[in-house]
Amino acid sequence: xxxxxxxxxxxxxxxxxxxxxxxxxxxxxxxxxxxxxxxxxxxxxxxxxxxxxxxxxxxxxxxxxxxxxxxxxxxxxxxxxxxxxxxxxxxxxxxxxxxxxxxxxxxxxxxxxxxxxxxxxxxxxxxxxxxxxxxxxxxxxxxxxxxxxxxxxxxxxxxxxxxxxxxxxxxxxxxxxxxxxxxxxxxxxxxxxxxxxxxxxxxxxxxxxxxxxxxxxxxxxxxxxxxxxxxxxxxxxxxxxxxxxxxxxxxxxxxxxxxxxxxxxxxxxxxxxxxxxxxxxxxx
Amino acid sequence: xxxxxxxxxxxxxxxxxxxxxxxxxxxxxxxxxxxxxxxxxxxxxxxxxxxxxxxxxxxxxxxxxxxxxxxxxxxxxxxxxxxxxxxxxxxxxxxxxxxxxxxxxxxxxxxxxxxxxxxxxxxxxxxxxxxxxxxxxxxxxxxxxxxxxxxxxxxxxxxxxxxxxxxxxxxxxxxxxxxxxxxxxxxxxxxxxxxxxxxxxxxxxxxxxxxxxxxxxxxxxxxxxxxxxxxxxxxxxxxxxxxxxxxxxxxxxxxxxxxxxxxxxxxxxxxxxxxxxxxxxxxxxxxxxxxxxxxxxxxxxxxxxxxxxxxxxxxxxxxxxxxxxxxxxxxxxxxxxxxxxxxxxxxxxxxxxxxxxxxxxxxxxxxxxxxxxxxxxxxxxxxxxxxxxxxxxxxxxxxxxxxxxxxxxxxxxxxxxxxxxxxxxxxxxxxxxxxxxxxxxxxxxxxxxxxxxxxxxxxxxxxxxxxxxxxxx
Numbered sequence: 001x002x003x004x005x006x007x008x009x010x011x012x013x014x015x016x017x018x019x020x021x022x023x024x025x026x027x028x029x030x031x032x033x034x035x036x037x038x039x040x041x042x043x044x045x046x047x048x049x050x051x052x053x054x055x056x057x058x059x060x061x062x063x064x065x066x067x068x069x070x071x072x073x074x075x076x077x078x079x080x081x082x083x084x085x086x087x088x089x090x091x092x093x094x095x096x097x098x099x100x101x102x103x104x105x106x107x108x109x110x111x112x113x114x115x116x117x118x119x120x121x122x123x124x125x126x127x128x129x130x131x132x133x134x135x136x137x138x139x140x141x142x143x144x145x146x147x148x149x150x151x152x153x154x155x156x157x158x159x160x161x162x163x164x165x166x167x168x169x170x171x172x173x174x175x176x177x178x179x180x181x182x183x184x185x186x187x188x189x190x191x192x193x194x195x196x197x198x199x200x201x202x203x204x205x206x207x208x209x210x211x212x213x214x215x216x217x218x219x220x221x222x223x224x225x226x227x228x229x230x231x232x233x234x235x236x237x238x239x240x241x242x243x244x245x246x247x248x249x250x251x252x253x254x255x256x257x258x259x260x261x262x263x264x265x266x267x268x269x270x271x272x273x274x275x276x277x278x279x280x281x282x283x284x
Numbered sequence: 285x286x287x288x289x290x291x292x293x294x295x296x297x298x299x300x301x302x303x304x305x306x307x308x309x310x311x312x313x314x315x316x317x318x319x320x321x322x323x324x325x326x327x328x329x330x331x332x333x334x335x336x337x338x339x340x341x342x343x344x345x346x347x348x349x350x351x352x353x354x355x356x357x358x359x360x361x362x363x364x365x366x367x368x369x370x371x372x373x374x375x376x377x378x379x380x381x382x383x384x385x386x387x388x389x390x391x392x393x394x395x396x397x398x399x400x401x402x403x404x405x406x407x408x409x410x411x412x413x414x415x416x417x418x419x420x421x422x423x424x425x426x427x428x429x430x431x432x433x434x435x436x437x438x439x440x441x442x443x444x445x446x447x448x449x450x451x452x453x454x455x456x457x458x459x460x461x462x463x464x465x466x467x468x469x470x471x472x473x474x475x476x477x478x479x480x481x482x483x484x485x486x487x488x489x490x491x492x493x494x495x496x497x498x499x500x501x502x503x504x505x506x507x508x509x510x511x512x513x514x515x516x517x518x519x520x521x522x523x524x525x526x527x528x529x530x531x532x533x534x535x536x537x538x539x540x541x542x543x544x545x546x547x548x549x550x551x552x553x554x555x556x557x558x559x560x561x562x563x564x565x566x567x568x569x570x571x572x573x574x575x576x577x578x579x580x581x582x583x584x585x586x587x588x589x590x591x592x593x594x595x596x597x598x599x600x601x602x603x604x605x606x607x608x609x610x611x612x613x614x615x616x617x618x619x620x621x622x623x624x625x626x627x628x629x630x631x632x633x634x635x636x637x638x639x640x641x642x643x644x645x646x647x648x649x650x651x652x653x654x655x656x657x658x659x660x661x662x663x664x665x666x667x668x669x670x671x672x673x674x675x676x677x678x679x680x681x682x683x684x685x686x687x688x689x690x691x692x693x694x695x696x697x698x699x700x701x702x703x704x705x706x707x708x709x710x711x712x713x714x715x716x717x718x719x720x721x722x723x724x725x726x727x728x729x730x731x732x733x734x735x736x737x738x739x740x741x742x743x744x745x746x747x748x749x750x751x752x753x754x755x756x757x
Contacts, residue, residue, distance in 0.1 A: 023502050037459060043551065043559040044459075068559060084459040086496040216551065216560075219457050219498055220691055222543035223525040228534055237527065237534075242693070256534050259644035263536040266641075267561035 002036075002085040005058050007078045010140040013065045014108050015074045016050070022057030024087045030115035031093030031210065031246055034059065035218045037084040038072045045069050046215050048112040048245065049088060059085075062111030062140070068271035075279060089218040090245045093185070093208070098125050102174070102181045102205075103149070104167050104196050105131045106188020110141050112210055113187040114148075121148035128181070129153070130170050132192070136161030167192060168199040175203045183208060186249060190261065194254035207249035211240045213260060227260075228253045289326035292395025297402055302615035306585050309471045309554055312612060313377070316399075316406040325353040327391060327398045335388035336400060341741030342369045342440070346385055346400055353403060362411035365404060370443035370486075371436065371740065373412060373478045374465060376405025379737045380606050412481060419488040425449035427754050430513040432499045432694065435463020436736045437519030437727030439486060440743030441750075446489045448751055453513070454491060457498040460550065463521055464728075465736060467550040468542070468576065470583050473609075476549075500693035505701075505723060515722045515750045518709060519743060522728035523691030527684055528571070532629030537563055537646035541572070541580045541685035548583050566680030567591045569649045571626055573603040574733075577685035578610065581618045584681065592618050593677055597625040597654050597667040623667065624651040627674065629682050648676045688733050698723070708732055716746030717753075724750055 005018040024034060033048040051060035065074045076082065093116050101120055105113035110131050117127050129145040132155040139154065139161055146152045153170045154162030163170065171184070184207045186196035193209040200207050215225040218241045225240040229251040236251075238244065298314040299305070305312050316324065328350040336346040344365050352361035365372045381387075381401035389397030427450050431438045434456040442452045460466055462479040487493060497503060499520075508516050525540030527533050544562070547553040551560035568584040570577050573596035581592045594613070596603055599622050603610060614620070630648040634640035653673035656665035690707040702710040702719035709718055709725040716724040726742025728734055 023497065027502065041552065041559065084496050086457065086459070086498060087502065089498065089501060216543060216546050217458065219501075219523065219693060221523040221525070222546055223527070223540035224543045226527070226534065237529070239524075253534075260534065260536060262641070262644075264561040271559065271561075 001081040001083060003081045004076055004078050005056070007076065010062065011138045014062060014111075014138070014140055015065065016060060016062045016111075017073075017076075018053070018056075018058040018060050019082070019085055020057055021059050021085045021087075024085065025052045025054050025057045025059050028052045028059060028088035029092030030095075030119045031112075032088035032090050033218070033245060034061070034085060034087030035089065035215075036061075036073070036082055036086075038069060038076070038082050040083050042072070042083065043069045044084070044216055044218075046089070046212065046218055046241075048210065048212065049115065050111045051115050059087075062108065064108040066272075067268045068275040071272060071275045071279070086218070090241060091243075093119070093246060095120050095123060095125070098123075098182045100126045100180070100182050101128070102171065102179075102184045103127060103129045103145075104171060104184060104186040104188070104192075105129065105145075106167060106192040107133060107138070108140070109188030109192070109210070110145070113185060114141050114144050116185055116187070117145060118148045126150050128174070128179075130155065130167045132156070132167035132188070133161075134158070166195070168195050171196065172199050175200065175205065181205050185210075190254050190258045193249060193252075197249040197252075197254075201250070208246050209249040209252060211245050211247060211252070211257065213240050213257060214263065215241050217241070228256055288329055289323060291327065294327065294396045294399040295320045295324045295402070297399075302612075302617070305472065306582075306616040307588075309586055311475055312472050315409055316402055321353055321403060321406040322356070324399050324403055325350050329390055331390055335390065336385040336398075339385040339388040341384065341737050342744050344369050344385070344404070349407060350398070350400075350403060353407065358407055358410040359415055359417075361407045362415070365407060368744075369740070370440050371482050372404055373408035374436070374474060374482065375737055375740070376401055376403075376408050377474050377478075378465070378469060380735055382607065384737065412478070419485050421488070421490055422447055422449045424451060424490070427451065428453070428513045429515045429517065429750055429754075430455065430508045431517045431519065432505075433457075433463055433519040433521060433727075433729070434461035434483070434493060435519055435521050435727060435739065436465060437521075437729075437739035437743040437746075438463065438517065439482065440740040441517045441519060441726070441747045442491050443486055443489070444744055444747035445750060446486065446491045448747075450751075450754075452491045454486075454493045455497040455499050455503070456493060456495045458550065459495050461493050461495060463519075467546045468579070470545065470549055470579050471554075472582065472586065473579065498693065500697040505694065505698040505720075509722065514754050515724065517716075517743070517746050517750065518694060518718070518723065518725040518729055519727045519739065520691055520694060520729045522688040522733045524689045525684065526687045526689060528626060528686065530626060530628055532631055532646075533684070535629055535631040535646045536644050537680055538629055538682045538684070539563075541570070541576045541683050542688065544580055544683050545576070545583060548587070554583070554587060562587065563681050564588045565590065567593070567678060568681040568683065569593045569595050569626075569677055569679045570683045570685055571595045571649075572685030572687070573598065573605055574685060574687070575605045575609055576733075578605045578613050580683045580685050582613055582616060584683065585616055585618065589681075593679070594618055594620045595624050595626060595649070595651060595677070596620070596622050598664065599623055599656065602664050621651065621677070623654045623656070625654050625667065625669065626651050626682075630676065646680055646682055648678045649682055650674055650676050688728075690729050690732065706732060714745070715749035715752075716742060717749060722753065
């Protein structure tokens with residue numbers, strides 16, 4: 001069992017937790033992920049690591065309540081525990097040699113982008129952060145980004161906070177004004193990453209994206225997380241769990257990834273509703 | 285001694301009715317009764333030179349345990365098997381006896397061999413049902429060994445070392461111990477309660493099992509040595525699923541057999557209220573002809589498929605699955621499309637509506653007929669496509685069961701560990717010793733996908749070699 005050391009509600013649907021997992025805390029690097037099960041009969045879900053405290057032996061995860069499993073996890077309180085927590089899995093973000101980068105984060109993806117931004121900043125890299133959310137109530141980690149970025153641009157879809165529009169708007173402006181980044185890290189919804197790549201393309205700026213597909217074991221065994229890359233005109237199949245989760249944004253087939261992400265949409269919606277009903281009954 | 289029973293055929297295995305079992309996940313084979321076991325045991329000639337023992341990768345003393353059955357000393361029979369095999373209830377069910385012990389049985393020359401596997405299963409089940417004798421905890425010799433992977437190779441190696449007094453820790457990446465016998469082999473062929481019991485027995489002997497630890501990620505082999513383990517056994521299996529690299533393999537509804545079986549077996553997606561999803565019903569094509577393909581096909585059927593097809597590029601004669609499994613599959617209504625090879629998986633695409641939720645789901649598999657040509661390097665006749673013979677099977681799910689490759693996770697994080705061209709760990713066959721001092725390996729991680737019993741044999745060999753390595757440094 002893995003204890004929940006702290007729990008914090010970042011916005012109405014996003015929760016931050018610190019989990020006691022000393023072996024994982026000692027090793028995990030920005031960009032890597034863990035797989036957890038809430039209880040003995042639960043589903044395995046991957047979550048990218050949002051931070052670690054090796055001394056305390058804790059790993060921070062930040063997740064959005066979108067389905068049955070995240071709903072159950074979100075109901076857990078500090079002091080309670082979850083049955084499984086394994087990692088760190090996947091490859092760490094490659095940050096070496098980068099002097100000036102742009103971090104583009106969308107929604108809960110900002111939680112994964114943040115440790116990357118922090119690591120880059122700690123290596124003396126100049127970080128520009130563009131973070132986007134649907135509205136002001138959903139904004140998370142703004143202060144953390146400001147603390148490690150030379151410039152932080154906050155965007156909301158409805159303009160209720162920061163500038164109105166999506167994250168590609170200021171990115172394009174910066175690139176058009178002549179800003180040159182060694183690399184852009186785009187972490188968020190697939191569609192956001194797809195359009196970030198499209199925005200960067202005319203300027204030839206390299207883009208790293210972080211994928212979060214369906215997976216079970218996270219060690220290359222199931223192949224559920226496979227994705228097609230277009231590499232030098234050839235189609236290459238790779239597994240996000242062992243070859244990623246970060247990939248060259250120019251190679252990723254986002255349309256395929258979006259389609260595969262909806263494989264269990266019906267099941268998930270049903271399971272989510274069932275879980276909500278169950279939890280509501282317990283409350284009554 | 286009573287005269288041998290010279291009936292030429294073995295006692296048939298009582299089984300669930302095919303129509304009934306095709307819709308449930310209960311065990312197919314029901315096991316011998318005492319009467320059947322006694323009768324079958326009487327068929328053994330108790331040959332002096334024991335050819336059957338030579339056919340067993342872990343050298344079970346077969347005539348000796350059968351003799352105990354004749355004496356109605358079923359617990360005694362179990363103890364004979366348990367001396368050399370740590371997983372009798374598992375082996376009695378999933379070993380390919382027809383190519384091992386039973387293939388060497390003298391009774392097989394005229395008629396059927398003695399049903400050694402069925403007798404082993406009977407004895408193991410009798411023990412599990414009747415014996416309450418606590419596992420004896422061996423005296424510790426103070427030496428620590430790490431076993432990586434809790435499949436058949438790892439469990440056997442751990443068991444043998446524990447009996448010799450070693451303090452063994454088994455590291456498992458998944459949340460449950462058992463490896464392929466938990467995630468790969470379905471409940472209807474090997475009930476998971478049996479595996480759990482075997483693991484509990486090991487724990488009772490003092491073996492520690494650490495789940496949720498990925499060696500190569502959470503800890504490295506070097507860190508295991510630094511923590512005080514004197515030797516490491518790697519039994520991580522053949523993890524990575526192969527695909528065909530044909531168009532359409534990324535469509536929704538295409539699984540590797542690993543994923544499909546893991547969802548059903550390990551994650552219990554076959555249960556109605558499971559939190560882990562799996563595609564059910566419709567028509568299913570399973571590509572491949574091995575035991576894994578049979579397991580996937582029969583699982584799909586039990587999950588409610590209307591039709592399940594096996595698509596295999598050679599003929600029935602070359603089909604590598606166990607005969608028994610093929611017969612079971614046929615009885616249950618699995619249709620075999622032999623001498624066929626997939627060329628493309630087809631998916632739904634609504635030209636009017638790019639947001640149609642059905643878009644991107646599998647609708648069919650396009651195959652080409654094959655004929656057998658010249659034998660290849662392994663002597664199997666090579667299948668050659670028949671031009672213009674393409675046809676389509678309408679299916680909703682495609683399961684690729686065309687083999688696996690060893691997982692590179694440990695290799696990539698362990699300096700000095702030599703692997704072959706296919707990624708298998710290179711070992712000295714007689715000992716399982718790798719190119720790295722103190723590191724031993726066995727099972728599918730070395731050989732690529734093989735059988736449970738050959739992995740157990742390798743675990744056993746390595747345990748003896750590790751004992752020798754630590755005692756005679």
